[in-house]
Amino acid sequence: MELARGAAVAEQIAGWDTIWSEQETALHGDGESSEARLVEGLRAGEEWAYETLIQKFQQPVYNLVGRLLADPAEACDVVQEVFLKVFRKIGSFRGDSSLKTWIYRIAVNEAHNHSRWHGRHHRNQVGLEDSGEARSVSESLVSPGVSPYEYVLGQEQQHLLEAALAELNPAFRSVLVLRDVEDLSYEEIAEVLQLPLGTVKSRILRGREALRKSMERQMEAKAEFQLSPQLVE
Amino acid sequence: MDCYEIRRVLAAYCEGLLSPEQSREVDRHLADCRGCAFRSRQYAQLRSALRQLPALRPPAQLLISLRILASKERVRHLAPAGVPVWLASWITRTRLWADAIMKPLALPAAGGLASALVLFALLAPGLAVQAPSGAADVPITLFTNATFLGMGPFGYTADDIVLDVTVDSRGSLIDYSSPAGHRAWLNDPVVRRSVENALLFAVISPGTAFGQPVAGKVRITLRRSSIDVRG
DSSP states (O other): OHHHHHHHHHHHHHHHHHHHHHHHHHHHSOHHHHHHHHHHHHHTTOHHHHHHHHHHHHHHHHHHHHHHSSSGGGHHHHHHHHHHHHHHHGGGOOSSSOHHHHHHHHHHHHHHHHHHHHHHHSTTOOOSSOTTTOOOHHHHSOOTTOOHHHHHHHHHHHHHHHHHHHHSOHHHHHHHIIIIISOOOHHHHHHHHTOOHHHHHHHHHHHHHHHHHHHHHHHHHHHHTOOOOOOOO | OOHHHHHHHHHHHHHTOSOHHHHHHHHHHHHHOHHHHHHHHHHHHHHHHHHTSOOOOOOHHHHHHHHHHHHHHHHHHHSOOSHHHHHHHHHHHHHHHHHHHHHHHHHHHHHHHHHHHHHHHHHTGGGOOOOOOSTTOOOOOSEEOOEEEEOOSOOOOSOOEEEEEEEOTTSOEEEEEOOTTOOGGGGOHHHHHHHHHHHHTOEEEOEEETTEEEOEEEEEEEOOSSOOOOO
């Protein structure tokens, strides 16, 4: 009896070892082979493959979607929609592009669809929480070597940039986020957005100019509320 | 190139999309022009700021939600497809739904039904309705027609005649007419007088609407009251 139980436990541990080793290979192995293994695992319904996909893409997809949406608080719902589509459509993934590009394409499309729907249905709603203020204690702590003034200045710049980015046309916002925030190449952006390479480059250039102007507007709007010191006579 | 042309290609320059020759030309211009150099620095700073934007951290709840989603999708993916499976799934879901609905409702519903039955049993004898009887009965018909009650004590000697008599709400004669095909007697003044004399003493009850007497019509047939024996 004890022997049988011991054998069952050993078998289970061996199973976990296999799952962990597969997961490690898919997470940290060399690009194409690990990706192919991951896709195969997903198609076969392997548990480790689902877990690996979530571990590998949760953060970047959340970041991408959060930056593309006007309201980052909506990102969680959209990320779940993205993963649902990935799980269901992995059978139709042909491997013409990388898995990352394919997932990003789904994420960009979902974010745009959500923005359109949100724009139609919740145009006049105002959230109670301010996502900009909802930062954890560890995030709020000033890192050593940065003065409080520099920290506040950095935060202010970041808020201005985020506001300027949110004001951009979605077509420009997509290319800029993919290029600068997600650090994709022109070719990868063209694959994600399914646009010609020339259009991508042109949109990046026009997007940068639009962002610069938007940033200037943000700065001017801020300047109107600034107190200016005056001499007391 | 002048400032206008430089500014048109400045974004491409910062992006590294210009040819080496064009880049050198822009470099030369930027060394001399403070405005364009400032614009160039703006592009570079914006790009740098975008790259330094902190990554948005997903909430911990998202990871749990995604794992639950993955688990459901995996089960769905591995489940064999087909009508029996779909049927079994549908039955399970229906049973679950019925349980979820019925469990909180079953006890209150049974209690309510039992209470209603007890109350009804207690109140039922007092609620027995006795059927009204006697002459005071009022017909519940909403509309009744005028009724011919009888003739006066005078005989009528002309031929049989059919008449439509119009009466008012008190039962008094207003007018009379004869249906088509029975109008030959109208030309005979003797018969007409006889008919009108007979009608003068006819007793007619008016029709009613919601219990109130109203004007109406009644069709009557006058028959001769004497028998001529010929021969």
